[in-house]
Amino acid sequence: MTSGFSSLKILVTGASGFIGSHLSDRLAQENEMVLVDDFSVGPRSNLASLEGRPNVSIVTADVTDRDQMQELCAGVDTVFHLAISCLRTSLGNPRLSHDVNAGGTLSACAAAQAQGVRRFVYVSSSEVYGTAETTPMAETHPCRPTTVYGASKLAGELYALAYFKTYGMPALVVRPFNTYGPREPYAGARAEVIPRFLLQLEAGHAPVIYGDGSQTRDFTFVEDTVAGILGAAACDALVGDAVNVAYGHEVSIRRIAELLARIAGSDLEPVHENARPGDVMRHFADTEKARRLFGYQPKVDLETGLLRTADWLRQERLAGRTDAAAAGTPNW
Ligand SMILES: NC(=O)c1ccc[n+]([C@@H]2O[C@H](COP(=O)([O-])OP(=O)(O)OC[C@H]3O[C@@H](n4cnc5c(N)ncnc54)[C@H](O)[C@@H]3O)[C@@H](O)[C@H]2O)c1
Numbered sequence: 001m002t003s004g005f006s007s008l009k010i011l012v013t014g015a016s017g018f019i020g021s022h023l024s025d026r027l028a029q030e031n032e033m034v035l036v037d038d039f040s041v042g043p044r045s046n047l048a049s050l051e052g053r054p055n056v057s058i059v060t061a062d063v064t065d066r067d068q069m070q071e072l073c074a075g076v077d078t079v080f081h082l083a084i085s086c087l088r089t090s091l092g093n094p095r096l097s098h099d100v101n102a103g104g105t106l107s108a109c110a111a112a113q114a115q116g117v118r119r120f121v122y123v124s125s126s127e128v129y130g131t132a133e134t135t136p137m138a139e140t141h142p143c144r145p146t147t148v149y150g151a152s153k154l155a156g157e158l159y160a161l162a163y164f165k166t167y168g169m170p171a172l173v174v175r176p177f178n179t180y181g182p183r184e185p186y187a188g189a190r191a192e193v194i195p196r197f198l199l200q201l202e203a204g205h206a207p208v209i210y211g212d213g214s215q216t217r218d219f220t221f222v223e224d225t226v227a228g229i230l231g232a233a234a235c236d237a238l239v240g241d242a243v244n245v246a247y248g249h250e251v252s253i254r255r256i257a258e259l260l261a262r263i264a265g266s267d268l269e270p271v272h273e274n275a276r277p278g279d280v281m282r283h284f285a286d287t288e289k290a291r292r293l294f295g296y297q298p299k300v301d302l303e304t305g306l307l308r309t310a311d312w313l314r315q316e317r318l319a320g321r322t323d324a325a326a327a328g329t330p331n332w
Pocket of ligand 1: 013014015016017018036037038039040041042061062064081082083084086100124125126175176177179180185
């Protein structure tokens with residue numbers, strides 16, 4: 001499937017990360033690509049299929065380095081800005097979260113503005129909302145983040161939109177909800193709940209839930225998240241505005257543990273550890289705006305997406321790239 005973008009020069013930050021690498025795969029089919037990452041956490045192997053392609057430059061750079069970002073933005077049509085330090089890292093290192101997520105976005109905006117890019121796509125997060133006060137959560141839902149990570153993502157949104165209002169830089173904001181699928185991080189502080197449960201179950205251990213498991217998320221398969229980011233990026237009506245991208249269903253963490261136990265053929269009941277500090281209790285997206293503005297229609301239902309994720313993780317294990325120890329708890 002093509003990206004809807006063609007014959008353009010496109011820069012992606014956080015390109016070797018989970019979502020950035022899938023986005024880069026799609027865009028590289030028809031565009032000249034500048035793929036930027038500092039490789040602090042995103043493995044270079046995520047870009048293996050793009051290495052050596054004549055239309056792809058893979059650049060090691062820090063998004064907080066405004067001068068280098070400005071050089072890299074020369075001649076670029078569209079910037080997709082995804083580089084971050086993740087939520088769990090922010091719990092122990094809030095300063096890094098601020099520096100990379102807020103500061104890095106400011107640098108990226110300044111660089112893009114100086115080079116006159118045609119569009120700046122800021123990939124934000126549902127974490128900017130905090131816990132749902134009303135559901136489903138439309139873009140008008142109050143933004144009251146519960147973590148420094150969420151606050152730093154919100155600062156990034158406000159910087160991108162301020163660059164639109166003050167300098168006319170054509171910026172827009174995409175707010176994906178929790179995304180899962182192949183290449184999702186499964187080790188250390190970056191390990192996400194779905195691969196963490198799968199690794200625990202495959203190793204014959206009970207899945208470890210932080211808190212009582214009643215917290216909910218709107219899990220979205222990575223292909224649907226990427227389709228939403230691309231659809232939003234091409235939508236002129238969204239310049240200066242924000243849009244949710246999500247599957248549009250609410251599921252509890254306890255239910256995820258049940259579904260994954262079934263996939264893994266396990267009858268082990270989950271065990272519980274202390275709740276994660278600042279954990280959001282409820283997320284359920286209203287995706288009507290994305291549907292209305294660019295016909296967004298997620299395609300991968302939860303059970304199919306979980307099966308595809310489990311198949312991928314099994315391949316990772318067979319290749320010796322992970323083991324149960326990768327899913328240690330607590331992981332922040
Ligand atoms: N994964 C999700 O569930 C989810 C949900 C909502 C929003 N998002 C957003 O999507 C975007 C991508 O998330 P992801 O899950 O792919 O994250 P990720 O951690 O997999 O990728 C982030 C990438 O940024 C790179 N990076 C970190 N610091 C950097 C720096 N200073 N300079 C350059 N690169 C740096 C990392 O090496 C990594 O490859 C983020 O903006 C995130 O807020 C993700």
